[in-house]
Amino acid sequence: MSREYRSCETCRPGSRHCRFDAELAPRDDPERIAAMPAATHTDVLVVGAGPAGSAAATWAARYGLDVVLADAAVFPRDKTCGDGLTPRAIGELHRLGLTDWVFAHTVNQGLRAHGFGQRLELPWPQVEGLPDRGSAVPRTELDDHLRTTALKAGAVGVEGARAIDARLDGGRVRAVTFRGAEGTFEIECERLVVADGVRSPLGKVLGREWHRDTVYAVAGRSYVTSTMSDDPWISSHLELRGEQGQILSGYGWVFPLGDGSVNLGAGTLATSKRPADVAIKPLMKVYADTIGDEFGLSGELRNPTSALLPMGGAVSNVAGPNWALIGDAAACINPLNGEGIDYGLETGRFIADMLVAGDSLETAWPALLTEHYGEAFSVARRLAGVFSNPKLLTALGPVGMRSDFLMTLALRWMGNLVTEQDRDRAARIWRWAGRRSVAIDARPPFS
Structure with a gap:
């Protein structure tokens, strides 16, 4: 397979330290391929071209590796999502060289929290290494742009091809079988990155298992015309109620998009012992009717979709050799x-x-995920499990909403805005709670 290698002027291709943060000049006619010949071989095969897969493909290609980025859809394509980009996401987009692009859309300065008779405006906190601004971009546009960024970096794109099986040899993946419009074909690979979303069909083939004994979410989103489309705050309603006025264990959101519309959605929390018993699309209509006057909503909810979300590392078998x-x-x-x-x-x-370091992924990858996210996911799962009980939410919600301090802490934790460099009280509390939470987990994250 031939393609153009791209790197910065001062680093050799493949350098671990080359970040090439500036916008890349476009390649001539980035490839958009719906099917490929069976004999294709690549260094790195990435299955799934959402943010995770496209980021992996971009960095791997910038490091000088041959990369194929494959997806079942033809882009641009939609995906169930709130479209919100936290400062931590903005930081990653900056690393990719996309700061100007993302801020050409809309900019928000923090969260406006509603509920239990209170309304609080909570600016994004000042966190070392992260910007203090957020944004929101529809996934139809975000994912297409991220995929194009990977193609410009040198990855070869495959669209309209669904990964249906893997050929293994002693636990190593030798090839992935795809089904496209013209039939099935294989792509052989030295290494495989699986980024095929919450259901992860290829992950299941490789042994991925989702454990529903920890908290998960059922969420939906839609688009609606709003006079608040240019609001500099994203809004979250922590007192979500159903058709009969009953409080639900979940939340609603309104994310301004700056184009005359907002992303409006709702989600409920559940576990295997306390499953969600709510129809999400009707719930979004109830939510929209409840807040319609305040947010200047008009017209019907457009493109409503919903999804089931495994959260907090509640899966096992996340890597092989x-x-x-x-x-x-x-x-x-x-x-x-x-x-x-x-x-x-x-x-x-x-x-x-x-991948550039050449590590065996079977133990190194779960260890890295655990190091970066294990403690935070553990305590967050435990807290979310508490809030999956409507009675506890009714009792604790008003207490939290009356405290600017507690809600500021919540924003920091909910927004994944505690970095490794942070040493303030919020960070210390979060790490302390995380260590103790993991110690008593029956099944820690990623195990």
Whole structure:
């Protein structure tokens, strides 16, 4: 397979330290391929071209590796998502050289929290190494742009081809079988990155198992015209009620998109012992009717979709000798708010570093996920499990909403805004709670 190698002027191709942060000049006619010949072989095969897969493909290609980026869809394509980009996600987009692009859309300065008779405006906190601004970009556009960034970096694209099986040899993946419009074909690979989303069909083939005894979410999103489309705050309603006025264990959100519309969605929390018993699409209509006057909503909810979200590393078998699951496929989703884009972008970068280093992924990848996310996911799952009980939410919600301090801490934790460099009280509390939570987990994250 021939393609153009790209790197910065001062680093050799493949250098672990080359970040090539500037925008890449486009390649001539980036390839968009719906089917490929059976004999194709590549250094790195990435299955799934969402934020995680596209980030992994971009970094691996910038490091000088031959990369194929394959997806079942033809881009641009939609995906169920709140479209919100936290400062942590913005930080990753900056690393990719996409700061100007993302801020050409919309900019928000923090969270406006509603509920239990209170409304608090909580600016994004000042966190070392992260910007203090967020944004929101529809996934139809975000994912297409991230995929194009990977193609410009040198990855070869495959569209409209669904991964249906893997050929293994002693636990190593030798090839992945795809089904496209013209039939089935194989792509052989030295290493495989699985980024095929929350359901992860290829992950299941490789032994991935989702454990529903910890908290998960059922969430939906839609688009609606709003006079608040340019609001500099994202909004979250922590007192979500159903058709009969009953309080639900979940949350609603409104993310301004700056184009005359907002992303409006709702999610409920559940576990295997306390499953969700709510129809999400009707719930979004109830939610929209409840807040319609305040947010200047008009017209019907457009493109409503919903999804089931495994969260907090609630999966096992995330890696083998030469393959690894990243992003949503590895349940890297925040249990407190359903956010996954930042983790997807991060894990895409992390796995590319590991591929260049030549590490065996079977033990190194779960260890890295545990190091970066294990404690935070553990305590977040435990807290979210508490809030999956409507009675406890009714009792504790008003207490939290009356405290600017507690809600500021919650924003920091919910937004994944505690970095390794932080030494303030919020960070110390979070790490202390995380260590103790993992110690009593029956099944720690990623195990």
